[in-house]
Amino acid sequence: MQSQKINTGKSITIYDIAREAGVSPATVSRVLTNSANVRSEKKEKIQALIEKYEFKPNMLARGLADTKTQTIGILSADIRNPYYASMFIACEQAAREAGYTALLCNFLGERETEMRLLKSLQKQKVDAIIQFGGRVDDLASEEEYVELVNQIMATTPIVITGKLDGTRCHAVRIDSMQAMDLLMEHLLELGHERIALVGGRRDVFQTFEKYQRYKQILKERGIDFDPRLVTDNGSYDVETAYRQMNELLDKGIHMTAVIAINDFSAMGIVKCLNERGYRIPEDISVVSYDNTYIAEIGVPPLTSIDYNYEEYGRKLIDTATALIDGRKVGAVRMVTPTLVVRESSGGTR
Amino acid sequence: MQSQKINTGKSITIYDIAREAGVSPATVSRVLTNSANVRSEKKEKIQALIEKYEFKPNMLARGLADTKTQTIGILSADIRNPYYASMFIACEQAAREAGYTALLCNFLGERETEMRLLKSLQKQKVDAIIQFGGRVDDLASEEEYVELVNQIMATTPIVITGKLDGTRCHAVRIDSMQAMDLLMEHLLELGHERIALVGGRRDVFQTFEKYQRYKQILKERGIDFDPRLVTDNGSYDVETAYRQMNELLDKGIHMTAVIAINDFSAMGIVKCLNERGYRIPEDISVVSYDNTYIAEIGVPPLTSIDYNYEEYGRKLIDTATALIDGRKVGAVRMVTPTLVVRESSGGTR
DNA sequence: GTGAAAGCGCTAACAC
DNA sequence: GTGTTAGCGCTTTCAC
Numbered sequence: 001m002q003s004q005k006i007n008t009g010k011s012i013t014i015y016d017i018a019r020e021a022g023v024s025p026a027t028v029s030r031v032l033t034n035s036a037n038v039r040s041e042k043k044e045k046i047q048a049l050i051e052k053y054e055f056k057p058n059m060l061a062r063g064l065a066d067t068k069t070q071t072i073g074i075l076s077a078d079i080r081n082p083y084y085a086s087m088f089i090a091c092e093q094a095a096r097e098a099g100y101t102a103l104l105c106n107f108l109g110e111r112e113t114e115m116r117l118l119k120s121l122q123k124q125k126v127d128a129i130i131q132f133g134g135r136v137d138d139l140a141s142e143e144e145y146v147e148l149v150n151q152i153m154a155t156t157p158i159v160i161t162g163k164l165d166g167t168r169c170h171a172v173r174i175d176s177m178q179a180m181d182l183l184m185e186h187l188l189e190l191g192h193e194r195i196a197l198v199g200g201r202r203d204v205f206q207t208f209e210k211y212q213r214y215k216q217i218l219k220e221r222g223i224d225f226d227p228r229l230v231t232d233n234g235s236y237d238v239e240t241a242y243r244q245m246n247e248l249l250d251k252g253i254h255m256t257a258v259i260a261i262n263d264f265s266a267m268g269i270v271k272c273l274n275e276r277g278y279r280i281p282e283d284i285s286v287v288s289y290d291n292t293y294i295a296e297i298g299v300p301p302l303t304s305i306d307y308n309y310e311e312y313g314r315k316l317i318d319t320a321t322a323l324i325d326g327r328k329v330g331a332v333r334m335v336t337p338t339l340v341v342r343e344s345s346g347g348t349r
Numbered sequence: 350m351q352s353q354k355i356n357t358g359k360s361i362t363i364y365d366i367a368r369e370a371g372v373s374p375a376t377v378s379r380v381l382t383n384s385a386n387v388r389s390e391k392k393e394k395i396q397a398l399i400e401k402y403e404f405k406p407n408m409l410a411r412g413l414a415d416t417k418t419q420t421i422g423i424l425s426a427d428i429r430n431p432y433y434a435s436m437f438i439a440c441e442q443a444a445r446e447a448g449y450t451a452l453l454c455n456f457l458g459e460r461e462t463e464m465r466l467l468k469s470l471q472k473q474k475v476d477a478i479i480q481f482g483g484r485v486d487d488l489a490s491e492e493e494y495v496e497l498v499n500q501i502m503a504t505t506p507i508v509i510t511g512k513l514d515g516t517r518c519h520a521v522r523i524d525s526m527q528a529m530d531l532l533m534e535h536l537l538e539l540g541h542e543r544i545a546l547v548g549g550r551r552d553v554f555q556t557f558e559k560y561q562r563y564k565q566i567l568k569e570r571g572i573d574f575d576p577r578l579v580t581d582n583g584s585y586d587v588e589t590a591y592r593q594m595n596e597l598l599d600k601g602i603h604m605t606a607v608i609a610i611n612d613f614s615a616m617g618i619v620k621c622l623n624e625r626g627y628r629i630p631e632d633i634s635v636v637s638y639d640n641t642y643i644a645e646i647g648v649p650p651l652t653s654i655d656y657n658y659e660e661y662g663r664k665l666i667d668t669a670t671a672l673i674d675g676r677k678v679g680a681v682r683m684v685t686p687t688l689v690v691r692e693s694s695g696g697t698r
Numbered sequence: 699g700t701g702a703a704a705g706c707g708c709t710a711a712c713a714c
Numbered sequence: 715g716t717g718t719t720a721g722c723g724c725t726t727t728c729a730c
Contacts, residue, residue, distance in 0.1 A: 373701045375702080376699085376700060379699090386701080387699070391699090413706045415705090536706065
């Protein structure tokens with residue numbers, strides 16, 4: 001109802017600022033991008049105007065003029081998975097702080113879509129791409145995908161959370177070894193020696209690493225490795241872990257603790273244990289990876305490895321922006337996991 | 350290694366197509382946008398070229414030329430909530446099918462951020478905005494927000510999942526009444542009469558509607574409404590529901606079933622019940638809204654109201670694109686909920 | 699029906 | 715240091 005300044009729809013441009021400041025558009029652009037020295041007197045005037053009108057440069061025009069769009073594309077397997085959701089939120093926050101917008105795409109496990117979206121992000125001229133899940137988690141990188149990634153990297157840097165052999169992708173990874181160390185130390189200290197490893201597939205890079213480390217630790221401690229305690233060719237969902245746990249118990253394999261490959265698997269294991277009348281942790285301890293809210297709301301609440309999502313997101317975005325700006329960054333950066341102890345793990349006996 | 354056509358980085362433009370087809374760029378644009386008649390002979394030639402080069406028009410340029418960016422902005426409260434995640438995935442899919450890209454932003458419950466992001470989506474020239482969660486769920490719409498929305502709607506249509514009094518926002522909503530009907534019918538048929546309603550706040554539109562409907566149904570059935578069975582000023586998380594359920598039981602209020610405002614609340618209730626030695630559903634039945642995977646993985650699996658996310662997403666996107674294209678659509682469209690019966694509900698006695 | 703040309707808002711040579 | 719100018723790729727009058 002009040003006679004506020006009517007927004008005519010036309011938004012303010014660099015030309016408007018230039019005219020009012022009595023300089024050329026180029027000069028305004030210069031202070032905007034900090035790309036050259038501008039006499040501080042003019043600079044201040046321009047900055048004042050920018051503030052005054054809350055001027056924000058048009059990203060479309062900027063993108064067209066073939067510089068940057070200030071957008072980072074994020075390719076995720078499935079955001080409904082709280083693990084990825086947490087990753088995305090962390091990235092979105094960090095991106096925002098760095099002056100970028102995060103653009104999310106989900107390929108939902110469809111390999112065709114995964115490639116299509118990767119290309120489409122490039123077409124959209126995102127300044128960099130971050131991928132979590134999918135082919136970048138494979139132990140053995142798929143050739144066709146590697147080729148595509150290399151092609152795209154000619155114009156757009158790609159950062160991943162796994163690895164992709166044959167590419168120069170930068171990666172930010174959880175230290176899976178250390179994560180396993182934390183879990184094993186915890187369990188060993190509690191007196192466990194018969195420790196099962198349930199869920200996941202070993203053709204997934206991080207799962208493979210965990211498995212290797214698991215064996216190594218046992219060896220170091222002089223505990224025999226019993227292959228029957230370890231599953232493979234599973235998955236990362238509730239049902240599969242439920243089934244696998246049942247199979248282990250059906251075979252009469254004795255154990256006092258089980259490490260679930262993620263929180264979902266842990267839920268399946270817990271369900272199985274409940275049904276069979278085992279008490280957690282009195283009879284069997286259950287621990288897991290990811291520390292999503294699933295771990296918190298579980299009954300009992302789960303001891304789980306936290307991936308420190310905030311730090312993860314920050315490192316991912318920092319790596320991406322470094323690549324964009326031509327700053328130097330390590331090709332592989334690590335995120336340090338933490339152990340969160342809850343009620344699902346306890347001493348033996 | 351092979352001498353494939355090298356991608357010089359420069360991607361193909363309508364000029365390239367035009368040259369090869371022996372027409373002007375304008376004509377190519379015409380067939381691209383279907384904005385004018387083009388002699389079918391040329392048209393076919395052009396389309397063939399487009400296919401041949403897999404040509405996709407540059408959205409940045411298109412956006413700059415002040416038409417559409419083919420982008421729909423999605424403003425969500427927090428994608429880590431599986432309810433919103435499911436909504437987003439559904440929207441993303443539907444958007445893709447309609448030739449749009451979905452751009453997700455989360456304001457994480459921060460009211461400042463909510464407004465900032467809304468503005469920023471407009472600046473990014475998204476063709477439409479869809480919001481779920483936050484102020485569009487308020488029973489009493491906030492004036493400041495209404496004003497902002499009206500301002501933005503001058504250039505960008507907004508579709509919401511709740512309501513916003515004083516705006517012409519289109520809305521796609523769950524039929525909360527019907528959802529409550531389904532739950533109550535189910536419970537009443539099982540013989541329940543002492544039914545608690547736990548979680549949520551009645552200043553949230555949909556929660557208010559459910560509460561009203563709950564009372565009405567009891568009245569219709571000639572069952573006395575006991576206000577002590579109903580909580581308010583709660584939340585939508587596990588802890589709050591856990592606390593509220595404990596309070597109810599501490600007061601010695603008798604009930605045979607409880608309706609949780611969402612799956613998270615249900616988990617809190619289940620936890621409380623477990624700790625106090627109640628069996629579900631033998632002693633008390635628990636049902637909930639949302640039917641996220643939480644309901645599936647719960648112990649026991651929860652009877653829950655499914656919101657039919659795919660349909661929801663489709664209607665949301667369809668409404669948005671209709672608004673963009675100037676097609677006519679209802680100002681309020683409803684999504685029909687379904688009841689999914691699992692093990693957490695059973696007969697009395 | 700179709701081409702020429704202007705313009706969307708910005709950046710990046712290139713002069714001065 | 716700073717202005718001029720030429721694009722970036724597309725749509726859209728406006729003539730013809």
